[in-house]
Amino acid sequence: MEIFGSTFDDSVFSEARERVCESLSSYNAKLCEPQWFCESAALDTDDSLEKQKVFKFRGDLALRQGNYQRALDAYSSCLQWIADNNLTIRRDVLxxxxxxxxxxxxxEQALELAELLNKEASNTCHLTSLLLLKVSIYQHFGCVGPQRSxxxxxxxxxxxxxxxxxxxGQTCLQLLDCDSDMERSSEAVNGESEEDQEGAAELTEDRVWLRACMCFIRTRLLLxxxxxxxxxxxxxxxxKTLQITEEALQRLNPKEATLQALTEVMSEDLIPEKMREDYQDGESLTSVSLQSFRERWWSNVLLAGASQINGPQAKP
Known part of the structure; x- marks a missing residue:
């Protein structure tokens, strides 16, 4: 009687077929001089792909050098030569x-371009890049409210x-440094509205202070x-970031009960298996169910108990 798994297929021991090595045609690599695309002769071609490359490289170089108008002109020219199915280069140029x-x-023109990218976003990588772009735009123009959103x-x-x-957390500190609640409210009203449509009442000093504490505690836990x-x-x-975070928490000066309550809430999902598997880059947006910041974090903090979550303790 044969033991299960003790026999082998004869094909395992058969000789491998001899591989036929086909002769390959010789390949000569194209040699390019540094910044070859800056020369006027680089555009002496009818190949749309080559023209796209030339304008793209010119734009990238000008952007790196800080010549933003020249970079913009090059990118605008590049856009005309991008194939309709080349979404990666199109997004990069936009x-x-x-x-x-x-x-x-x-x-306004920068935000209009961001809106074009938003309409074409199809996965989490696209959405992440878009949000980072909008953060840089709002930060440049000092729009703290939309940046926070x-x-x-x-x-x-x-x-x-x-x-x-x-x-x-740093953005919340900026809001705390505003002169008044009215100034904080105007930041949210005049800027881009949040998904959860926070009203002016949500931007009181105590609420902004609490959110800053949440963010820095979460940062400390993750780092x-x-x-x-x-x-x-x-x-x-x-x-270095941990040190800055600790200094920020010292400045915010939450009470010990508040610190413990927030730490418990903000560490609930910090499970190694979940941290490895959830929200993988490149996942389709149709399969991603995003909860608003208020629903996922803020509501849990409020449920932790208003008696435990209070303002900063008095300094001696």
Missing amino acids: EGMARCRTKLGQR CLQQLCSLLPFNPWHWFNL RILRQQQSSFVLQRSV
């Missing part, structure tokens, strides 16, 4: 144009990224987990 418009002080969306989309939480796997300059960056 983002470059938006950044040029921002540097040139053209806020975009950062909150980033924290909901990528909840285990400490840098988004840190930047959101403490991640630094165990880091080294070199990456670890140095995390350690």
